[in-house]
Amino acid sequence: MKLHEYQSKQIFARYGIPIPGGRVAATATEVRQIAEELGGRVVIKAQVLVGGRGKAGGVRLAKTPKEAEEVATQILAMEIKGLPVRKVLVDPAAHIEQEIYLAITNDRTARRPVMMASAAGGVDIEEVARTAPEKIIKIHIDPLLGLRDYQARDIAIGIDLSRDYWKSFLEITRGLWRAYVECDATLAEINPLVVTKEKRLLALDGKMLLDDNALFRHPDLAEMRDVDEEAPAETEARKYGLSFIKLEGNIGCMVNGAGLAMTTMDIVKLFGGEPANFLDIGGGASAEKVAAALRIILSDTNVKAVLFNIFGGITRCDEVAKGILAALAEVKPQVPMVVRLVGTNAEEGRRLLADAQMITAQTLVEAAQKAVAAARR
Amino acid sequence: MSILVNKDTRVLVQGITGHEGLFHTQQMLAYGTNVVAGVRPGKGGEWVLDGKVPVFDSCRAAVEATGANTSIIFVSAAFAPDAIYEAADADLPFIVCITEGIPVQDMMRVRAYLDQKGCRLLGPNCPGVLTPGEAKVGIIPGDIAIPGNVGIVSRSGTLTYEVLYALKLAGMGASTCVGIGGDPINGTDFIDCLDMFEADPYTEKVVLIGEIGGTDEEKAAQFIARHMTKPVVAFIAGQTAPPGKRMGHAGAIIEAGSGTAAEKIQALEAAGVRVARHPEEIPELL
Numbered sequence: 001m002k003l004h005e006y007q008s009k010q011i012f013a014r015y016g017i018p019i020p021g022g023r024v025a026a027t028a029t030e031v032r033q034i035a036e037e038l039g040g041r042v043v044i045k046a047q048v049l050v051g052g053r054g055k056a057g058g059v060r061l062a063k064t065p066k067e068a069e070e071v072a073t074q075i076l077a078m079e080i081k082g083l084p085v086r087k088v089l090v091d092p093a094a095h096i097e098q099e100i101y102l103a104i105t106n107d108r109t110a111r112r113p114v115m116m117a118s119a120a121g122g123v124d125i126e127e128v129a130r131t132a133p134e135k136i137i138k139i140h141i142d143p144l145l146g147l148r149d150y151q152a153r154d155i156a157i158g159i160d161l162s163r164d165y166w167k168s169f170l171e172i173t174r175g176l177w178r179a180y181v182e183c184d185a186t187l188a189e190i191n192p193l194v195v196t197k198e199k200r201l202l203a204l205d206g207k208m209l210l211d212d213n214a215l216f217r218h219p220d221l222a223e224m225r226d227v228d229e230e231a232p233a234e235t236e237a238r239k240y241g242l243s244f245i246k247l248e249g250n251i252g253c254m255v256n257g258a259g260l261a262m263t264t265m266d267i268v269k270l271f272g273g274e275p276a277n278f279l280d281i282g283g284g285a286s287a288e289k290v291a292a293a294l295r296i297i298l299s300d301t302n303v304k305a306v307l308f309n310i311f312g313g314i315t316r317c318d319e320v321a322k323g324i325l326a327a328l329a330e331v332k333p334q335v336p337m338v339v340r341l342v343g344t345n346a347e348e349g350r351r352l353l354a355d356a357q358m359i360t361a362q363t364l365v366e367a368a369q370k371a372v373a374a375a376r377r
Numbered sequence: 378m379s380i381l382v383n384k385d386t387r388v389l390v391q392g393i394t395g396h397e398g399l400f401h402t403q404q405m406l407a408y409g410t411n412v413v414a415g416v417r418p419g420k421g422g423e424w425v426l427d428g429k430v431p432v433f434d435s436c437r438a439a440v441e442a443t444g445a446n447t448s449i450i451f452v453s454a455a456f457a458p459d460a461i462y463e464a465a466d467a468d469l470p471f472i473v474c475i476t477e478g479i480p481v482q483d484m485m486r487v488r489a490y491l492d493q494k495g496c497r498l499l500g501p502n503c504p505g506v507l508t509p510g511e512a513k514v515g516i517i518p519g520d521i522a523i524p525g526n527v528g529i530v531s532r533s534g535t536l537t538y539e540v541l542y543a544l545k546l547a548g549m550g551a552s553t554c555v556g557i558g559g560d561p562i563n564g565t566d567f568i569d570c571l572d573m574f575e576a577d578p579y580t581e582k583v584v585l586i587g588e589i590g591g592t593d594e595e596k597a598a599q600f601i602a603r604h605m606t607k608p609v610v611a612f613i614a615g616q617t618a619p620p621g622k623r624m625g626h627a628g629a630i631i632e633a634g635s636g637t638a639a640e641k642i643q644a645l646e647a648a649g650v651r652v653a654r655h656p657e658e659i660p661e662l663l
Contacts, residue, residue: 106481106482106485106561106562108561108562108591108592108628109591109592111485111488111489111562112485112489113482113485126633126634129633142489143482143485143486143489144486144489144490181482184480184481184482186481211480211481211482212623212627213454213478213479213480213481213627214480214481214482214483216454216455217455217480243624243625245619245622245624247617247619255535256535257533257534257535257536257625258533258534258559258588258624258625258626258629259531259532259533259534259535259536259537259559259586259588259614259625259626259629260533260534260535260536260539260614261624261625262536262588262589262614262615262617262618262624262625262629263536263539263612263614263655263656265617265618266614266615266616266617266638266655267655268617269616269617270654270655275617278618278622278624278625280625283534311535311538311539311542312518313504313516313517313518313534313535313538314516342539342542343518343521343538343542344518363657364539364655364656364657365655365657
């Protein structure tokens with residue numbers, strides 16, 4: 001789960017990381033009020049869950065409250081990479097002398113957390129990683145020991161940070177480590193961490209990604225999810241414990257198991273079709289879940305055919321068949337449907353579906369070919 | 378004729394009294410697996426499944442009483458890390474964790490701890506391991522595979538069943554089928570299994586089933602090029618997966634342009650591995 005910049009910075013502040021004292025607003029009038037209270041120049045930053053806000057014109061400076069209101073009016077009317085801007089963060093403008101990149105993330109290959117820093121902060125770090133990887137300092141952290149101060153000092157030395165700032169840099173790294181651990185983050189990033197003219201370190205921008213699997217123990221963080229920022233079908237799917245991702249094609253796919261669901265998409269493509277979605281109904285799928293899944297697939301008007309590919313293991317094919325029948329009765333789909341049931345209770349499942357006017361298939365290849373043909377009709 | 382488990386494996390089931398634990402214990406017993414004990418704190422002294430399996434309060438007690446040498450975990454994600462630590466501290470050399478949804482930071486700590494203890498974990502978020510005709514320690518349906526000489530290692534569940542079934546229809550059997558799981562941090566990896574299959578006299582060919590995310594397939598490709606004499610056929614799921622989206626499995630995500638199916642297929646082909654376009658092509662390539 002992605003957090004907005006303002007949410008990430010609120011969390012950072014709780015862990016003693018200095019942030020600009022700004023506030024979030026949803027209207028231009030509020031922005032003006034905040035700018036008046038802050039006094040001086042402000043930065044107005046679009047809060048959307050995509051990168052490249054700056055390049056898209058979603059981050060702008062304003063000298064006066066009146067200008068802040070005008071700028072906010074424009075930003076709040078923008079769409080950035082297809083996402084409408086619903087909120088802006090209004091921060092006092094900082095006098096920047098140096099920009100640093102600092103982050104903790106999971107290093108999957110090393111199987112442990114890694115702290116990364118670069119003196120080339122404020123820019124796209126993936127770009128730095130590609131063009132000048134030597135400018136990024138990485139230190140792996142033992143997950144059983146946690147970040148040690150000497151490691152943070154090694155980072156400070158590695159990025160040539162003046163000794164004057166070591167003490168406050170160490171406090172920030174400790175805070176960032178605690179935020180990463182205690183929030184079950186997969187990324188806790190400050191970019192940039194700036195040295196100001198006033199000789200202070202300040203986290204000007206923040207980004208946190210949280211582990212969805214850990215949200216059960218963080219109900220407060222789970223509530224921070226911004227459902228405005230995701231496709232409604234994905235929100236609906238999560239409610240039913242379905243794993244759903246919308247794609248651009250026209251063949252809806254309902255599959256049990258993530259690997260098989262990806263494979264089903266791939267084979268549809270291999271035989272000349274385009275999958276409309278990824279959908280994993282999970283193990284032991286109930287009739288209710290299947291019905292919800294079919295509703296979600298058919299809510300996409302691009303869908304011209306639906307392919308059901310069920311390999312019964314724990315999931316019983318007769319149970320899925322009952323779900324399909326219940327869903328058909330409720331949704332009354334107008335598109336052709338191809339069904340393949342294999343494994344536990346497959347025959348019983350096929351018998352249940354015999355009168356449902358569905359196209360049946362035995363093999364994966366046959367199912368894909370029939371679905372592609374049906375979508376073209 | 379197998380790796381990891383065989384007819385002599387003595388299985389302990391952690392979380393045996395839960396819905397999943399009980400159901401799959403029954404399935405494992407029906408397959409002929411030697412399930413010798415269960416653990417459920419607070420229910421020690423009871424018996425389950427018509428008196429077939431004794432329940433203990435702790436792994437330590439179960440191991441002492443029954444000589445169990447392999448544990449399988451059906452404990453919910455919030456409590457599964459503790460179950461793994463408990464099994465490791467009871468000196469069980471092999472632990473299979475079926476549980477899906479364990480937080481990744483928990484798994485980083487678990488993995489760091491297990492590396493110090495020197496015991497082997499399979500999973501989490503995996504279907505377990507099946508040696509057809511001998512033992513199943515997991516949830517792979519037993520009737521879709523027959524004994525044979527093909528070793529299978531996979532990151533997926535139902536996709537693995539699909540491959541086992543395609544092999545069976547082609548009259549081909551498996552020596553052992555190992556599901557290593559779909560999480561970003563796991564215990565046993567592709568290379569561990571390839572190494573064991575290479576050493577197993579009864580395995581003649583290997584099927585590797587990978588998917589998008591991470592670089593384990595690329596590392597496996599390097600290992601195959603340097604150390605494998607037995608032929609390997611592979612399939613990689615997720616060629617049509619969009620970047621930045623988690624495709625069901627916690628570990629199936631293309632991050633910062635890395636972990637794509639195309640990169641993995643290229644690495645495997647460069648290592649001399651034949652890569653199937655779809656699962657039903659695998660028997661032909663073997």
